[in-house]
Amino acid sequence: MRIKAAVLYQQGLPRPYAETRPMVVEEVELDPPGPGELLIEVAAAGLCHSDLSTIENQRPRPLPIVIGHEGAGIVREVGQGITDLKPGDHVITVFAPSCGNCRYCVRGRPNICPTGNAARAAGQLPTGTKRLKRLDGTPINHNSGLSLYAQFAVVARRSCVKIDKDIPLDDAAIFGCAVMTGAGAVLNTAGIKAGEEVAIIGLGGVGMNALFGAVAAGAERIIAIDTNPRKLEMAKQWGATDVFLAGNDDCAAAVRDATDGGVDKVVETAGSIPAMQLALAITARGGETISAGLPNIRAEVSYLHASLVSEERSIRGSYMGSCVPERDLPRLLGLYRRGKLPVDRLKTSHITFDQINEGFDLLSDGAVLRQMLRPNG
Structure with missing residues (x-):
């Protein structure tokens, strides 16, 4: 036909x-x-x-x-x-x-x-x-x-x-x-439960669905991060408890200060290396960094391996929201x-x-x- x-x-x-x-x-x-x-x-x-x-x-x-x-x-x-x-x-x-x-x-x-x-x-x-x-x-x-x-x-x-x-x-x-990838990353991969905290980096279609998933799960604190102020305003209206403007050197320090050293679970949905670096920087000791965003196939990110071990951190991928x-x-x-x-x-x-x-x-x-x-x- x-x-x-x-x-x-x-x-x-x-x-x-x-x-x-x-x-x-x-x-x-x-x-x-x-x-x-x-x-x-x-x-x-x-x-x-x-x-x-x-x-x-x-x-x-x-x-x-x-x-x-x-x-x-x-x-x-x-x-x-x-x-x-x-x-x-x-x-x-x-x-x-x-x-x-x-x-x-x-x-x-x-x-x-x-x-x-x-x-x-x-x-x-x-x-x-x-x-x-x-x-x-x-x-x-x-x-x-x-x-x-x-x-x-x-x-x-x-x-x-x-x-x-x-x-x-x-x-x-x-x-x-967008729903399976975003909400799935929060509900399945991160396993967010009522009373927990989560940060979501990147507020496109996938990131907003991650936000919806966190609200549906009953997360106590939902931190939304993006470079677009308009999207941060939307996130506040839709359930984010805290919002931070990314794209400057102060963002990671501001999130850590506001969360007593970092967030237990961080979900990155932007698919960019700066977003993933920010995600690693704001993850708390013993916390989990989850990436659901797909960057360029040749993109690489580095981390301090000793800190991964001594702080018992985890880094996970989430494809189609698990x-x-x-x-x-x-x-x-x-x-x-x-x-x-x-x-x-x-x-x-x-x-x-x-x-x-x-x-x-x-x-x-x-x-x-x-x-x-x-x-x-």
Whole structure:
């Protein structure tokens, strides 16, 4: 079938993207789903920093490619072997597909299953296929087994989770990345419980969901840190007890002074080395530093190893919020229904294909939280 999609042909083009147009909106061919695959109509897809980093060439990908990894949609066709989904079902997509059989999956850690990395590197679906191509027959690569900046997408069965139809799909889409990554980092990786304290560095879509997660968990003290004063004001309105403006040498000292030497659990969501350095600097003795932000693949950070040992500190990564999507998405959606994860507040605007390049300019400027692409209008 012919569909409209935003195709990335070249990474690393300079800004403004409104002029250089890295995303080319055009008609492409989408083959029908094969065994273990399904066709979904994309209802909404978020513009996320991970997609921006692909445009920036922070993480090289095979080209050409249709990116977009955070979304929700409606099942329109199911391939051979799929019996638990049917046309008309609503689903949230999962950007880290898993095999269900490896040692990571059977231990309840499907988010780090090697299947996703292998498929991502090859630009394939987890089934080992490519379903996108240009009108001249040239193959187009998939992104994270999804490629949601398109009107329709063919995805593997394990790349989506069925949800109830009463949940607005443009709210549901945010759960596909920002909620699982942010709230999951707080609830799963950090394991924040009522009465504890946590600092969150970086208040984009992921960071704000980490804030929501901390509020939902009943954290006694929630410290929000960002370089953008406007986002700090939002964080105060949404549950932060303390806010600090980053970007100056005094920030770390101010946080340590205000917290009697540091914070027990610090969650970094900005995906930058300065943010991670700040996270390490404000972590208390015996505390835990958790990074949920993805920087450039070649970025490195250093720490004093003797202090790590003598102060019994921990440093952990958190990928997709340490989530098991089939387990955690229903739980997170339950919090949403009770008003504990108000993701609708994060939606800055709805955009069309014609606005997608300008949308990534706004995201790069830090001027927005979540813009939602509606590929079908």
